[in-house]
Amino acid sequence: METRLREHGLRITPQRLAVAELMLAEPVHLSPQQVYEQLRSRLPSLSPNTIYLTLDHFEKAGLLRRIHVGGRTVFDSRTERHDHACCRRCGLIQDLPASSVEHAPLTIRRWRIDAESRVFSGLCPACLEREG
Amino acid sequence: METRLREHGLRITPQRLAVAELMLAEPVHLSPQQVYEQLRSRLPSLSPNTIYLTLDHFEKAGLLRRIHVGGRTVFDSRTERHDHACCRRCGLIQDLPASSVEHAPLTIRRWRIDAESRVFSGLCPACLEREG
């Protein structure tokens, strides 16, 4: 795990190793608060601020992807392109391979889906004009 | 406009009429704060709380749709199914008819799109089991 962080240009600290083991060992979707709660028993002096900074660094390094789902911000350990299903009652987030929802997404893997949101992001024509 | 609100089971108040004129007359994407800022000159005693409550009521009545775009919460006056493009620099949100982005969405209407997020929401299998 150390080598993986080093390969992405990140310094090694106990805090970062803990975050990496939690976030990168298997596919998860966790909010910064959830990460903080899960790690504070192991690192009692840990600060929430450190979690925010660490997740930002991991995102910039390409190790994590920040996603906005149902009004919450969570970090996803799978960075390749895929969709998500989100339960509006319990908040569960599940990965969906892009191919699984090409048509008629009203029932997906035993979910009852009643809404789909698709957002494309980038630069609008005006900002492109201004800054290339 | 009054009749439209009444048809949706909503009581008429000056605050609601002001919100309705701002949000329902033409297609807009506004956050609660933006709605509040735009109306407080007309209704000096207006409270932000009222905006939140009113937008909630309008959403429940089917007059508005709440969308989460780029980490922000905005209300969309178009309730039929469509996608959005969001500029990560200036925050502009543009409607996209669903048909316009079926394939190769990397360039849409002179935007430079570099990310797509698709979220399906509803009830997960566990919650379905529990509550039908």
Added chain:
DNA sequence: CCTCCTTTTAGTAATTAATCCTAAAAGGAA
């Protein structure tokens, strides 16, 4: 046009998420 019940509103307080700031601590190359 009254009356009365229910809903809505304003205002304040409380919560929550996220960022800013600074000094101390730690990483790691030479």
Added chain:
DNA sequence: TTCCTTTTAGGATTAATTACTAAAAGGAGG
């Protein structure tokens, strides 16, 4: 080991949203 740079903890700060409550207003029925 030394020294420079990055990272961390902690508190302060900002912003978004919800909770609470008493007062005000809507509107149905007389």
